[in-house]
Amino acid sequence: MGMSKDRLAASAGVAAVTVALSLAVLKFLALQATGSLTVAASLADSAIDAVASMTGLAAILYASRPADEDHAFGHGSAEDLAALGQAALILVSAAAIAWGAVSRLVAPTPAALAEEGFGIAVMGVSIVMTLALLGWQRHVARVTGSRVVAADALHYLSDLLPNIGAVAALAASRWYDLPWVDSALGLLAAAILARGAAKIARGAWDALMDRGADAATQARLHDIAAHHPGLIGYHDLKTRTAGRRLFVQIHVELDGGLSLHEAHDIGAGLRHKMLDAFPDAEVIVHKDPA
Template identity: 60%
Template sequence: MAARGHDDRLNLSAGVASVSVALLLIAAKLWALFQTGALSVAATLADSALDLAMSLGALAAIAYAARPADDDHAFGHSAAEDLAALGQCLFILASAALIGGAGAQRLAHPAEMVPTQQGAGIAVMGLSIALTLALVGWQRHVARATGNRVVAADSLHYIGDLVPALGAIGALWASRRYGLNWIDPVVAIGAALLMAGGALKIGRGAWDALMDRAVDDDMVAGIETIARDFPKVRGHHDLRTRRSGSRVFVNLHVELDGGQSLHEAHAIGAALKRAILARYPHADVIIHKDPV
């Protein structure tokens, strides 16, 4: 439970950081829009507004999933993470399609590929990249530590903003120095493909969790090894696993000496559960004890 509480705090911190960065970028881009009147700044402002909507939805899902189990949700609320991740993935796929389509259109009409930039716009672009880099770094750390798909999907969405921004700076430099105007749409298409691939991967994981698919074979084998080698456990069977959000539910039957006391059998089961949790701290383990 302590590990679960720590994970919830990490996930919530990532959600709050995402909303805060989106708010800061909206404020900065509003200022830049008033200063420059540039349509390109207006477009990035609209993108940041979408980021804020996505981040608010992700934060709500993380907060709801962190709620403890109750009478109506005996296994907790972590499935909300998978539902939110699916929604985010659909949004990312739509964004990738729009970005890729715009890049293809610009490649087909090279006369429209004349980039322009002003000082205020460049400053805001630099601020956007710096804040996004910091946010994505923290989100990746949290996603690795907790396995939260909502945080991973939100991170992917911000990477979708980061990659084109970095590519745009390189494309602008190449355009000014060498007249290579085609680099900008190529970067956009590459970013769209990266976003789509990542979205499909996260979406598949969320779908598998909602369909109660078993966890990966390595984790199943690891649990079986712990049970097989555990002292006084004569055997095991009916190992069942499923994932919900960042939590893994494990049900396991172990075979014990039927002549020992209930207290002794309970102590063996409790120790085995602690051993499994020590290796897989995100698991929720139920052990049923059968006589040999």
């Protein structure tokens, strides 16, 4: 039997915290040996990732709690709040990377590096670990729809890009004497990160503001209702999201001469069809006489 979506999301959070702490230790050793500013930037990025991953894991665990008397619709919005905070953190990281890149480009003399070979080896190990984690996170985000896991994956993409930039900078310093390569890659990485953070933030903000589900989801719900037998019509189809949950409310128009049991069966059938299409949804069907 497969792992539940809550446990799957939590496993991605635990993996992220473990990898972030391991990378921070490795990069600290590389920084001590090389004195590279790109390694220092990558170390700072990993430290931010560790804090963000711990926050994200706490949000995932809180959001997985069942509905209670004070939170009748569950705790899913905790994921949206965490994703919004992570997006802000990513934007700050992107700005810091861009600032550092520009500062180094305009500096009259680049700092000399040492032990580039050791630094390249450490950053290579970091890249492999980050790629493995990214693969797992993207799988979990696709299966669960968790915005926190998606935002955390972007954090580790932000860790991957400086890692590659650091390898390029160390290699350019050791073999080609081209210190500007790292700065150029840093500016590109900052732009990619800012774009991804904006996307994550927009999705989380829309959920917190009770914006309706995406157009494809709404079109699918309308199609299910329009072709459900026994309905004379329907109206007021409303949707909203909270974390990984989809909430659906619909009014259906039925023949007023039907018995209560018959009307209930038609409404229940519609609800189950919608749940088959969207297993994480909560669907409420209001029955009105036509």
